[in-house]
Amino acid sequence: MSRYRIDLEKIEEWIKAKGFRKILIQAPPGLWPEAVKVSEFLKKNGIEAIIHGGSCWGGCDVAYLEAKSLGLDAIIHMGHSRFLERDEVPTYYLECRYVDPEPLKSLLGEIKDRLSGCKRIGVGLTVQWLDFLDELLMRLRNLGFEPYIGEPVGVLRYRGQVLGCSYHSLLKLEELVDCYLVIGSIFHGLGLAIQTRKPTYAGDPHTQRVVNLEESVKSLLKSRYSYIQEFKRARRIGVLLSVKPGQKRVKLAVELKKIIEEADKISEIVVVDDVREDYLLDLPHEAFVNTACPRLSIEDQERLRKPILLPMEVAVALNKASWEEMIRTPRYMAMEIPL
Numbered sequence: 001m002s003r004y005r006i007d008l009e010k011i012e013e014w015i016k017a018k019g020f021r022k023i024l025i026q027a028p029p030g031l032w033p034e035a036v037k038v039s040e041f042l043k044k045n046g047i048e049a050i051i052h053g054g055s056c057w058g059g060c061d062v063a064y065l066e067a068k069s070l071g072l073d074a075i076i077h078m079g080h081s082r083f084l085e086r087d088e089v090p091t092y093y094l095e096c097r098y099v100d101p102e103p104l105k106s107l108l109g110e111i112k113d114r115l116s117g118c119k120r121i122g123v124g125l126t127v128q129w130l131d132f133l134d135e136l137l138m139r140l141r142n143l144g145f146e147p148y149i150g151e152p153v154g155v156l157r158y159r160g161q162v163l164g165c166s167y168h169s170l171l172k173l174e175e176l177v178d179c180y181l182v183i184g185s186i187f188h189g190l191g192l193a194i195q196t197r198k199p200t201y202a203g204d205p206h207t208q209r210v211v212n213l214e215e216s217v218k219s220l221l222k223s224r225y226s227y228i229q230e231f232k233r234a235r236r237i238g239v240l241l242s243v244k245p246g247q248k249r250v251k252l253a254v255e256l257k258k259i260i261e262e263a264d265k266i267s268e269i270v271v272v273d274d275v276r277e278d279y280l281l282d283l284p285h286e287a288f289v290n291t292a293c294p295r296l297s298i299e300d301q302e303r304l305r306k307p308i309l310l311p312m313e314v315a316v317a318l319n320k321a322s323w324e325e326m327i328r329t330p331r332y333m334a335m336e337i338p339l
């Protein structure tokens, strides 16, 4: 039996209702075995299915270009909730939620111990765990906690949901809560921890670990600060502009290029799909600005080697914003013009 809830009948209904004949199935690598099962199901039903073998980082990364260039009718995008408001090619977001609540239930003992100093907790979950949200809240109450969740806003489609780049609904609760708990992975917790001064814990039901992220945030910010210093010394700056549909920020890239040139540096916009280390190392730019996925600057910086600053870090490097005032606030990861 699959670990994921995959309602094949619902997909079939959607395809038949729309009269689609040729479908692109896009999934992150961990879900490729499930993608193959979907493909086999479609084939049995007389639908042509093609598996996408490229990246699928998030709901922002829908393979419209590939589907259009192959003349396909629709896309089944697996593992993420809907991110984009409008589809360039009709897209079915197959979220692949977990069917087994046991790993989450058995994490509760660890949550109770680790969060013993907190009473009011802001709780967020990745989409895969959302089917167990109400049960989790009830169990947290039984343990004596007062859990709070955020309402859907922007790219967050569900109450209680978090995304690696969106924590708006939880951040709105900051005044109300003593600490935060993000269920998913360290990655998901860290994205919140860097934007708040409240203690933040990441709970991973797969590893059965609950981690206080304070030390990770401190060391991350120390490293970010040193990349900002390196950026200040750089003469030629590349502004990365993504072609991924949910990461394409043309206006931001143009504005950042202008701000950098006004600071007497040379700047070019560099168009990218996946951001690759070998390409960045070959490019003659000494540093880059990230207008794509904000998490590239956080998770992939070591791998990419040259500084890849977030827009707000550029503002700090050019003395247009104060580092102390910006760190651990929602402004830190805001993908907007830093003025």
Ligand code: SF4
Residues within 6 Å of the ligand: 057, 058, 059, 060, 061, 083, 163, 164, 165, 166, 246, 247, 292, 293, 294, 295
């Ligand atoms: S922008 Fe980054 S963090 Fe946000 S959904 Fe896309 S890949 Fe995930």
